[in-house]
Amino acid sequence: MCLAIPVRIVSIDGDEAETEIGGVRRRVSIAFTPEAKVGDYVLLHTGYAIGVVDEAEAEETLKLLEEIASLSEVH
Amino acid sequence: MDDTILLAHGSGGKLSHELVERTFLPFLANPTLNKLDDSAVFEASGRLAFTTDGYVVNPIFFPGGDIGKLAVCGTVNDLAMNGAKPLYLSLSAIIEEGFLLRELQRIVQSIRKAAEEAGVSIIAGDTKVVNRGQADKLFITTSGVGIVPPAVDISGANARAGDKVLLSGTIGDHGIAIMSQREGLKFSMTLRSDCAPLNRLVSQMVEVSSRIHCLRDPTRGGLATSLNELALQSNVGIVIEEAKIPVKEEVKAACELLGLDPIYVANEGKLVAIVDPADADKILARMKKNRYGRDAAVIGEITSEHQGKVMMKTRLGPSRIVDMLSGELLPRIC
Amino acid sequence: MKFIDEYQDNKLAKALARRIAQHSLKTVRLMEFCGGHTHAILRYGIRQLVPKAVELRSGPGCPVCVTASADLDKAIALAHLPGVIITTFGDMIRVPGSYSSLQKAKAEGADVRVVYSTIDAVEIAKGNPQKSVIFIGIGFETTAPTIAASILKAQQERIRNFYVLSLNKLTPPVMKALLDSGEAKLDGIVCPGHVSVIIGSHPYEFIPRDYGVACVISGFEPLDIMLCIDKLVEQIERGEPKVEIAYPRGVKPEGNKKARQLMEDVFQISEANWRGIGVVPQSGLKVRGKYEQFDADKVFSVSLKPSKEPKGCRCGDIIRGTATPLECQLFKKLCTPESPVGPCMVSNEGACAAYYQYGAADDL
Numbered sequence: 001m002c003l004a005i006p007v008r009i010v011s012i013d014g015d016e017a018e019t020e021i022g023g024v025r026r027r028v029s030i031a032f033t034p035e036a037k038v039g040d041y042v043l044l045h046t047g048y049a050i051g052v053v054d055e056a057e058a059e060e061t062l063k064l065l066e067e068i069a070s071l072s073e074v075h
Numbered sequence: 076m077d078d079t080i081l082l083a084h085g086s087g088g089k090l091s092h093e094l095v096e097r098t099f100l101p102f103l104a105n106p107t108l109n110k111l112d113d114s115a116v117f118e119a120s121g122r123l124a125f126t127t128d129g130y131v132v133n134p135i136f137f138p139g140g141d142i143g144k145l146a147v148c149g150t151v152n153d154l155a156m157n158g159a160k161p162l163y164l165s166l167s168a169i170i171e172e173g174f175l176l177r178e179l180q181r182i183v184q185s186i187r188k189a190a191e192e193a194g195v196s197i198i199a200g201d202t203k204v205v206n207r208g209q210a211d212k213l214f215i216t217t218s219g220v221g222i223v224p225p226a227v228d229i230s231g232a233n234a235r236a237g238d239k240v241l242l243s244g245t246i247g248d249h250g251i252a253i254m255s256q257r258e259g260l261k262f263s264m265t266l267r268s269d270c271a272p273l274n275r276l277v278s279q280m281v282e283v284s285s286r287i288h289c290l291r292d293p294t295r296g297g298l299a300t301s302l303n304e305l306a307l308q309s310n311v312g313i314v315i316e317e318a319k320i321p322v323k324e325e326v327k328a329a330c331e332l333l334g335l336d337p338i339y340v341a342n343e344g345k346l347v348a349i350v351d352p353a354d355a356d357k358i359l360a361r362m363k364k365n366r367y368g369r370d371a372a373v374i375g376e377i378t379s380e381h382q383g384k385v386m387m388k389t390r391l392g393p394s395r396i397v398d399m400l401s402g403e404l405l406p407r408i409c
Numbered sequence: 410m411k412f413i414d415e416y417q418d419n420k421l422a423k424a425l426a427r428r429i430a431q432h433s434l435k436t437v438r439l440m441e442f443c444g445g446h447t448h449a450i451l452r453y454g455i456r457q458l459v460p461k462a463v464e465l466r467s468g469p470g471c472p473v474c475v476t477a478s479a480d481l482d483k484a485i486a487l488a489h490l491p492g493v494i495i496t497t498f499g500d501m502i503r504v505p506g507s508y509s510s511l512q513k514a515k516a517e518g519a520d521v522r523v524v525y526s527t528i529d530a531v532e533i534a535k536g537n538p539q540k541s542v543i544f545i546g547i548g549f550e551t552t553a554p555t556i557a558a559s560i561l562k563a564q565q566e567r568i569r570n571f572y573v574l575s576l577n578k579l580t581p582p583v584m585k586a587l588l589d590s591g592e593a594k595l596d597g598i599v600c601p602g603h604v605s606v607i608i609g610s611h612p613y614e615f616i617p618r619d620y621g622v623a624c625v626i627s628g629f630e631p632l633d634i635m636l637c638i639d640k641l642v643e644q645i646e647r648g649e650p651k652v653e654i655a656y657p658r659g660v661k662p663e664g665n666k667k668a669r670q671l672m673e674d675v676f677q678i679s680e681a682n683w684r685g686i687g688v689v690p691q692s693g694l695k696v697r698g699k700y701e702q703f704d705a706d707k708v709f710s711v712s713l714k715p716s717k718e719p720k721g722c723r724c725g726d727i728i729r730g731t732a733t734p735l736e737c738q739l740f741k742k743l744c745t746p747e748s749p750v751g752p753c754m755v756s757n758e759g760a761c762a763a764y765y766q767y768g769a770a771d772d773l
Contacts, residue, residue: 002409002445002470002629002758003334004551004603004659006412022328022410026262029528031558032668041412043606043659044332046408046498047526048555051606051665053412057657062415065632068639069424072431328410333525336452391631392419393454395767401746405499406525408552409444409472409758 004045006053009038019044080174085204094202098180102187103166107198115198117163119222124159126150127218135182135212138252139267142215143185145343148272149294150219151193155274156290156346158229158281159221164190165199166217171210182213193272195219226285233288234309236379239355241348243276243362244269244370246298247326250340250404255329262332266325271344276365283361286351293347296400297339301347302385303399309349313385315375315397334407338387339400349377412658416630417453425635426458433642438464438594440730442584443601444471444758445629451767453631459638466593466730467760469583469683470601472547472576473500474728474752474759477682479716480576481506484545486711487574488519493709494537495521496530497545504755507716511545527559534563534571543705546575551603553577553694554668557675560696560703574705575696578681580604581612582692588620593730597623597641599634602656607672609664610652617650628656675700684718684752685725722751727760734761741765 007019007026017030019042026044030036033049042049083090100108107115128149135142147164154161166186170179190197248269255262273292280287289309293301298320306313322337330337344367350358355373362368385397441447447467450456456465469475485506488495495511502512502523515521520540524530527544534542546556556573563571580601587593600613605626613624623644627637637655644650654660672694681693696704718725721739726732734740734753744750746762753759 002443002551002601002603003407004606004629005331006410008411021331022324023266024262024264024325024328024332026332029558032554032665032671034667043603045551045603046555047528048558050551050554050603050668051659051661054658054661058412061636061658065418065421065425065636068428069421072424072427324410331410331413389452389454390417390419391422391453391455391458393457395451395454398746398766402503405502405523407500407758408498408548409448409500409756 004043004050006041007044009036009040009042012038017049078176080170080172080176080179080204082172082204082206085170085202091202098176099183099200102183103190103197105196105198107196108200115163117198119162119220121225122223124154124157124221124223125218126153127216128153130215130217131211132253133211134256137256137268140270141182141185142213143182144189144270146215146217147186147189147193147195148270148343150217151195151272151274152292154219154221155277156292157223158227158277158290159223160278161193161195161219161221161274163198164195164217164219166197166215167201169210169214170202170204171212172204172207174212189272193274227281229287229290231289231291231305231308234305234311234349234377235288236311236377237352238288238349238377239352239373240313240315240375240377241350241355241359241362242298242320242372242374243346243368245321245323245326246293246342246345247322247330247337247340249343250297251326251329254333262329264325264329266323269342269344271367273344273346273367276362276367277346279361279365280348280358284350284354284358286354287348287358288351289349291347293342293345295341297341298347299338299385299397300399302397305347305349306385307383310382312378312381312383313375314378314388315385316388317390319372319374321370321372335404338397339404413630416628416632418632421632422458422635425632425639429463429635429639429642430460432639432646433460433462434646436462436464437596437642437645438466439597439599439638439641440466440468440593440595441599442468442470442580443604444474444756446599446601446627446634447760448758448763449629449631449634451763455631455634458635463638463642466733467727468730469587469686469728470549470580471728471753471756471758472549472578473504473756474724475578475683475685476504476547476576476752477684477716478507478718479713480682482508482713482716483711484574485509485511485514486713487543487705487709488514488521490709490711492540493520494533494540494542495519495545496524496533496542497521498547499523500756501545501547503749504752505719505749508714527555531559531562531568531571534568538570541570541572543572543574546573546577548577549580549601549604550607553672553676554607557671560675560700561671563703564700572703572705572708573696575676575694577676577694578683579678579692579694580608583683583686583689584616586686586689586692587729588616588622590729595622595730596645597625599637599641600624600626602626602628602633602659605656605660605664607665607668610654610660610662613652617652621650623650624652626654626656626660628659685728719750724751724753727753734764737761
């Protein structure tokens with residue numbers, strides 16, 4: 001239910017994509033993420049991409065975390 | 076000669092002799108083995124170290140090695156972990172009927188190369204062939220004998236509070252290299268097994284310091300299991316820092332994909348050394364000069380608290396218990 | 410690794426810990442629904458980073474832990490049928506059913522194979538046309554679409570020897586069942602991030618609306634979980650429970666429509682038997698009639714001895730959030746990973762296994 005890892009799409013071949021994470025390559029099915037493009041990161045769960053990682057949101061979350069960190073240092 | 080191994084190759088008759096003389100002997104040749112007596116007779120004096128291990132790895136060929144290389148290195152390393160200089164190995168092969176001859180030849184070459192690198196001779200051997208289905212392709216058992224130099228006293232029971240814990244390099248390489256070949260878990264990587272003989276590394280370490288207390292090679296069960304064994308044997312506590320443990324990117328990634336923790340994944344060319352803190356730096360420096368110790372690091376220390384247990388300061392900050400591996404290392408979906 | 414390493418930074422973790430401590434005034438009880446969250450919380454020591462006033466309880470989101478003994482007994486019985494190859498995720502192999510386990514069945518000669526993906530199970534079926542390949546379908550909404558896809562693939566490629574034993578379960582209905590029982594007295598729920606990638610955030614709206622319980626959807630890196638806890642505490646202190654997404658890089662409010670379409674095509678909703686909870690209406694998935702040739706339940710029949718639960722095992726209480734493993738009499742004494750009594754100790758993300766493996770210094 002839970003283990004899904006962000007992997008980067010290196011190439012697309014119809015319903016499948018060649019992906020990469022930390023130097024490891026794996027072929028995954030993108031049947032559920034037809035909108036994924038080369039260069040996108042997708043969440044990989046048991047051989048299937050279940051969603052495309054929203055990089056803008058990822059940035060926002062990190063910014064939020066850094067803000068929290070700098071605010072709490074003031075105390 | 077035939078392309079595959081037949082039952083007759085193990086029955087002691089002409090074919091058996093052919094197998095030994097054409098496939099094994101030319102490559103493992105040494106004066107003692109060449110005699111082909113029923114037992115190998117040799118001289119040795121001092122404290123002897125003796126060990127044995129069975130090798131049943133599947134797949135038998137994997138990136139970075141094969142069952143033959145493993146069979147030599149594993150036993151050589153067990154001897155080295157007590158500070159012994161490995162001398163001789165025996166080799167027993169149980170072959171499944173139908174095994175390809177050229178694969179056996181390949182494995183014998185690996186054995187030869189590994190034995191050469193380690194500086195050991197195979198002086199006794201045996202081959203048996205069993206019916207198809209009674210062995211998974213090939214099982215190898217090696218026993219090894221070595222000599223422990225007079226001043227050396229290295230044992231899992233010798234750790235003392237204050238000692239430093241050194242690790243010779245990156246963990247998880249072997250286990251992940253093996254898993255990458257298994258059915259359903261195939262992913263392509265450039266990662267190779269770290270299978271290697273560590274006896275020269277150990278003798279170099281012993282040259283710079285007489286205060287190495289324990290050595291252990293973390294094979295099945297990984298670093299975590301070996302550290303727990305040492306903690307129990309020496310009745311001490313061990314504290315390590317996750318951030319200090321060297322792990323290759325690819326191993327990290329593969330572990331993420333499979334839901335595994337690298338500290339439980341097998342290694343075949345690494346050692347843990349527990350040493351007097353006064354000598355830690357110079358031992359580490361010497362390790363780094365050896366090709367099998369390039370990524371060596373101090374990962375923790377021995378404490379008199381929580382005896383028999385291992386604690387790890389996680390990357391995030393808080394500490395937690397690190398237990399031995401229980402059961403098999405299996406990929407998870409959750 | 411991108412989108413992983415950044416969310417493990419320890420300075421940011423400490424900062425979040427300080428902030429949670431600042432916000433948190435009264436005692437709050439949170440449930441981390443998903444076994445993956447329990448595992449991460451214990452592996453990274455998050456329990457030590459949050460103030461004692463924040464209590465964390467495990468939930469039933471561990472597909473292995475909630476598989477009913479009778480269902481597991483059925484899988485084991487199928488394994489013993491001649492000509493059957495059982496394919497399963499690794500999580501299931503060691504779990505004890507009433508009398509045995511898939512691992513024991515394997516040792517007794519059954520052909521049981523661990524697969525990483527349903528794709529591999531279908532490949533095994535292709536490669537073994539004389540055998541019947543049955544896939545043990547566990548998991549929640551994250552996994553169900555992949556199982557649906559495997560049935561469709563088998564149909565497309567005219568593979569006639571592939572079957573699924575559907576033990577898939579659904580998340581929101583069991584949350585409702587837990588909240589209805591009122592046993593756990595929860596103030597907030599750490600909602601499963603990857604289930605939510607599929608179902609989105611709307612299905613949780615009934616939780617703050619009907620029960621006044623806060624709901625925040627969390628990712629699985631330590632900073633994700635701490636951010637989620639921070640938001641939950643804030644909601645609870647303000648008395649403004651709602652559904653929030655603290656994992657926006659993965660979860661959209663509308664979820665993954667394509668995945669849900671596939672699920673709905675292949676599966677229909679049915680009641681399901683949850684180990685430790687009992688039968689929960691509309692909480693499981695069964696293969697639809699039009700795909701019945703792939704339904705192991707329809708194609709194979711096995712006779713089973715009555716199922717039973719191990720004595721003294723408190724897995725049920727633990728997954729309902731009414732006890733922690735530390736409160737179970739068997740924990741660490743009679744129930745250990747080597748000789749597990751219940752599923753929570755066997756499964757890698759069962760609460761008991763996680764507590765055992767990763768217990769903090771104060772649990773020693």
